[in-house]
Amino acid sequence: MLPILYPPLKRPPGRPAKVRRKDPDEPQTTERLSKRGVEMRCSKCKRIGYNKRSCKEEVGQNIPVKRHQVGIPTQQ
Secondary structure (H helix, E strand, O other): OOOOOOOOOOOOOOOOOOOOOOOOOOOOOOOOOOOOOOOOEOOOOOOEOOOHHHOOOOOOOOOOOOOOOOOOOOOO
């Protein structure tokens, strides 16, 4: 009777993870910052509580837009 073999390993798609050997004197802990307490703000209407994807407002409704008018001389 033949022994059962493992299935062949398949590499997952995507960029391989970066593996770097640390020096013995390099600190082993890696502290990461959390986003706890950060308020979500919409980049369209600048209101707090949701993001651009779920925004129901029209673009630029709360933001005054300065437009350059052609033919009017600028003060210098």
